[in-house]
Amino acid sequence: MRYLKGYSLLLMASLAACSKSSDTTTLVGNWMKRSQYEGVARSSAASFVIDNKAYVGTGYDGTERLQDFWVYDVDLNQWTQITSFPGVARNGAVGMAMAGKGYVGTGYDGLNKLNDFYEYDPVAKTWTKKANFKGTARYGAVAFALNDKGFITTGYDGNWLKDNWKFDPTAPDATAWTQVESMNSGKRTDASAFVIGNKAYVCMGTANAANVTDFYSFDGTTWTTLNPIANVNDDSFDDDYNFAGSSAAAFSMKGKGYIVSGIKGGYSAAVWEYTPGTDRWVQKTDFEGAARSGAVGFSLKDRGFVGLGASSSLSLDDLWEFDPNAEYNKND
Amino acid sequence: MTKRNIIIVAGIAVIVLAFVVGKSYRQTTPGPGSDMVPVVVVPFEINNGWGYRVNVDGHTYIYQDVIPAIPGNHVFRSREEAMRVGQVVATKLTQHKIPSVSRQELIAMQIPEAQ
Numbered sequence: 479m480r481y482l483k484g485y486s487l488l489l490m491a492s493l494a495a496c497s498k499s500s501d502t503t504t505l506v507g508n509w510m511k512r513s514q515y516e517g518v519a520r521s522s523a524a525s526f527v528i529d530n531k532a533y534v535g536t537g538y539d540g541t542e543r544l545q546d547f548w549v550y551d552v553d554l555n556q557w558t559q560i561t562s563f564p565g566v567a568r569n570g571a572v573g574m575a576m577a578g579k580g581y582v583g584t585g586y587d588g589l590n591k592l593n594d595f596y597e598y599d600p601v602a603k604t605w606t607k608k609a610n611f612k613g614t615a616r617y618g619a620v621a622f623a624l625n626d627k628g629f630i631t632t633g634y635d636g637n638w639l640k641d642n643w644k645f646d647p648t649a650p651d652a653t654a655w656t657q658v659e660s661m662n663s664g665k666r667t668d669a670s671a672f673v674i675g676n677k678a679y680v681c682m683g684t685a686n687a688a689n690v691t692d693f694y695s696f697d698g699t700t701w702t703t704l705n706p707i708a709n710v711n712d713d714s715f716d717d718d719y720n721f722a723g724s725s726a727a728a729f730s731m732k733g734k735g736y737i738v739s740g741i742k743g744g745y746s747a748a749v750w751e752y753t754p755g756t757d758r759w760v761q762k763t764d765f766e767g768a769a770r771s772g773a774v775g776f777s778l779k780d781r782g783f784v785g786l787g788a789s790s791s792l793s794l795d796d797l798w799e800f801d802p803n804a805e806y807n808k809n810d
Numbered sequence: 811m812t813k814r815n816i817i818i819v820a821g822i823a824v825i826v827l828a829f830v831v832g833k834s835y836r837q838t839t840p841g842p843g844s845d846m847v848p849v850v851v852v853p854f855e856i857n858n859g860w861g862y863r864v865n866v867d868g869h870t871y872i873y874q875d876v877i878p879a880i881p882g883n884h885v886f887r888s889r890e891e892a893m894r895v896g897q898v899v900a901t902k903l904t905q906h907k908i909p910s911v912s913r914q915e916l917i918a919m920q921i922p923e924a925q
Contacts, residue, residue, distance in 0.1 A: 517871065518908060539908055546879070546910035556870050559878035559910055604881040 517795030518548050518557055521772030521788035522725075524573035526580040528600050530778045533560070533580050534786065538569035538772075540793045543588055547598075550797070552778060564605045565594050569772075570617030576626045576647055581608070584630065586617035591635055597647070612655035613643045618667035622678040624698045629658075631680065631696075634667035638685035642696075662701050664692030670728035672735040674754050679735055681707055682726050689722035689742065695754070704757050715758055721750050727775030727784045736800065738765050738775060738784045745769035745789060751802060767798050849903055851896035859885025862896030864903065872899060872909060877923050879913050884923045894919050 523537030523544075535547025545567040548557045563582060571585030571592070583595030593615035597606045611630060619633030628645035632638075640661040646654055661680065669683030669690070681693040691708035694701045709716050726740025735752035739745070747769040749762040765784065773787030773794075785797030847867035853860055856875050864872040874896070877884040886892035895911060898919065902909045916924035 517903070518910075520908070544908070544910075546908065546912075548910075551873070554870070554873070556873040558873050558875065560876070561881045562879045562910075562912065602881075603876060603883050 518546075518786065519793040519795035520544055520569075520786055521770075521793055522569035522571075523772075523774055523786055524571040524582045524585070525774040525776055526573040526575040526582070526598075527776050527778050528575045528578060528580055531600075532774075532776045532778065532783070533573070533575075533598065533600075534774055535560075536563050536568050536571050536582065536585065537786070538788075538793070540788065540791050543567040543569050543586075549600075552781065552783065552799075561598075561603050561605060563596065564607065565592070565596055568592060568617075572619050572621035572630055574621040574623045574628050576623040576628055579647065581621075581628055581645070581647075583608075583611050584616050584619055584633065591615040591617055595645075608647075609651035609654040611643065611645075612657070613641055614639070618669075620669050620671040620680060622671050622673050624673065624676055624678060624696075627698065629678065629696070629698075631661060632666050632669045632683060638665035638667055640665040659699065659701060661694055661696075662692075662703055664690050664694070666690040666692075666724075668724035670726050670737055670740075672728045672730040672752075674730045674733055674735055677754070679704075679752065679754070682722065682724055682728075682737060682740065684724040689724065691722045707759065718761065719759060721746070721748050721759075721761075725771035727773040727787070729775040729777040729782045729784070731777040731782045731802070732780055734802070736762075736775070736782060736802070738800070739767075739770050739773055739787070741771045745771065749800070762802055765798070765800075767796055768794060770794055849900045851893060851900050853889045853892045853896065855889075857883075857885050859887055860889050860892035861885060862892045862899075864896060864900050864909070866903065871903075874899075877916070877921065878911050879916060880924050887922065891919075891921055895921065 520537035520539050523534050525532060525534045532550045534550060537544050545563045547560050547563050549560050550557050566587045568585035568587050571582055573582045580598035585592045593611040595608045595611050597608050614635040616633035616635040619630050621630045629642060631642040632640060642658050642660050644656050644658045666683030666685045669680055671678055671680045678696045683690045691706040693704045693707050695704060707719050707722050709719050723740045723742030723746055727738045729736055737750045739747055747764040749765055750759045751762050752759050768789045770787035770789045773784050775784045782800040783797055784800060787794050850865045852863045852865060861875040863870045877886060898911060899909045913924050
């Protein structure tokens with residue numbers, strides 16, 4: 479029985495020790511409502527992908543334009559705040575990556591349309607100002623990189639645009655930007671672009687309060703007209719094409735392009751998949767998150783992601799992974 | 811003290827302990843249906859300095875292995891500096907704000923690298 483007494487004292491001591499150590503961890507904690515957890519929420523952010531990490535920054539939180547920049551690790555589902563964007567806070571900027579560096583420029587600061595342009599070095603973790611974008615200052619453009627050259631096209635400078643500018647990251651500032659062939663027609667802003675096999679595909683967008691249905695690919699030199707995203711052909715393949723809209727998220731994965739959510743009259747949750755070989759679109763399972771505008775879309779390691787954005791005046795912080803071939807499971 | 815008394819005392823002690831531990835457990839871990847989640851700042855050592863994690867409901871939401879906002883690969887000089895900034899970030903999260911810090915805020919928090 480002496481053994482029992484000793485045991486109970488030992489038990490009390492160890493329990494006391496446990497409760498003490500857990501006290502020290504809870505001291506640095508806070509409680510918050512899950513519903514009030516906002517995170518890096520924003521719409522119309524700029525993003526680019528380098529080394530299987532997604533960089534997301536600037537944008538609009540519903541009240542203010544933003545300068546902060548974050549890197550997201552999809553494997554760990556973790557965010558790290560990186561060096562702040564050095565230009566003025568803005569939304570509607572474009573982002574792209576080439577030759578291991580990220581580029582962000584143009585956009586809107588609330589008063590002015592912008593044409594400044596910056597490079598991010600993910601190793602040194604620094605931003606460097608580059609030559610200003612040579613087209614007119616604008617927001618709502620799209621950007622993409624082909625063969626380590628960057629392109630900025632479409633957007634809004636007071637008018638809807640279809641001009642196209644090439645950026646060479648290795649050229650001196652004076653010759654870094656050159657105007658190249660414009661999209662055949664289809665001026666627009668808030669369009670979507672994705673790259674598959676060294677061709678960029680530009681679709682969606684609005685001009686003059688109408689959704690643009692013209693759809694083009696660009697190989698770095700020449701634009702090619704593709705079937706419009708509207709029911710215009712006598713054949714039946716486009717009878718269901720009803721997704722023309724703006725401010726949608728876009729990404730490409732495993733040789734196909736995806737357009738997710740955006741505005742089509744109201745907010746749309748529709749997801750459409752494009753196959754370049756056949757120039758055909760197929761509707762997929764609707765986006766499971768809240769339908770939204772100004773979301774970011776990116777793919778890495780053959781996985782597609784869509785998130786952030788805004789629904790009405792509420793900015794969102796959730797990120798969703800899309801598996802185009804999975805059966806819908808509302809409990810996942 | 812008789813054997814029976816020892817058993818009774820030990821039994822009471824275990825019951826009291828179970829009650830106390832159970833109560834404190836309930837305080838830190840709300841049951842199902844609660845909308846409250848814990849936000850905890852955890853400092854860690856990295857590259858001869860310090861960083862912090864902000865854990866939300868047990869998952870690391872923010873992993874800060876460099877000083878945020880300022881250019882370059884800088885780590886916090888001390889656990890205290892990492893905690894100071896991490897706490898501000900965690901407080902923003904709980905106040906429904908974007909959990910970013912600016913260089914100005916780092917200067918106000920007396921982080922030398924931001925000067």
